[in-house]
Amino acid sequence: MSEDSGQLTLPDGWESRGAQRTMFRRFSFDAYAQTRDFVDALSALTQAEGVHPQNINFARTYVNVTLDPDAAGEPNRALAARINALLRPAGA
Amino acid sequence: MSEDSGQLTLPDGWESRGAQRTMFRRFSFDAYAQTRDFVDALSALTQAEGVHPQNINFARTYVNVTLDPDAAGEPNRALAARINALLRPAGA
Numbered sequence: 504m505s506e507d508s509g510q511l512t513l514p515d516g517w518e519s520r521g522a523q524r525t526m527f528r529r530f531s532f533d534a535y536a537q538t539r540d541f542v543d544a545l546s547a548l549t550q551a552e553g554v555h556p557q558n559i560n561f562a563r564t565y566v567n568v569t570l571d572p573d574a575a576g577e578p579n580r581a582l583a584a585r586i587n588a589l590l591r592p593a594g595a
Numbered sequence: 596m597s598e599d600s601g602q603l604t605l606p607d608g609w610e611s612r613g614a615q616r617t618m619f620r621r622f623s624f625d626a627y628a629q630t631r632d633f634v635d636a637l638s639a640l641t642q643a644e645g646v647h648p649q650n651i652n653f654a655r656t657y658v659n660v661t662l663d664p665d666a667a668g669e670p671n672r673a674l675a676a677r678i679n680a681l682l683r684p685a686g687a
Binding site: 539546555556558561 | 627628630631634635638641642647648649650651652653654655
């Protein structure tokens with residue numbers, strides 16, 4: 504992350520949107536099998552963590568994830584970072 | 596289904612949208628655990644069938660599913676019916 508516009512840095516690929524401090528990232532994949540694997544991993548993560556994203560929207564080659572702010576009303580960087588970590592097994 | 600406006604009947608809860616003959620249904624649930632179970636079952640179905648919905652959009656208590664037309668360009672009633680059948684285990 505080379506930019507710093509005065510906000511705390513967000514995890515790679517995420518942006519903070521609007522006054523409500525939701526976070527958004529689009530994850531792109533080459534094929535539906537990878538997209539599906541990511542959605543499955545995301546589902547397992549939410550079960551393990553006892554959380555749920557505000558919204559997940561996916562089609563053949565992308566998954567758009569929107570996160571609610573955390574309990575303190577701040578962008579949920581911790582959950583975003585854990586979601587990013589789901590990419591590693593597929594990319595390894 | 597008590598209405599028949601000249602179209603073939605669609606599986607329960609589904610509507611056909613637009614000239615492209617996509618199909619749409621909103622599935623509603625009481626809690627995220629049920630929503631997540633349905634998304635997981637839908638993911639497994641798509642893997643088993645080698646298909647993918649055009650779009651899936653879900654949040655805590657709903658899953659919106661949009662299906663492409665089938666190979667003949669008709670609303671994909673068969674896939675819609677198989678998705679409906681996923682509701683039975685959770686409701687049983």
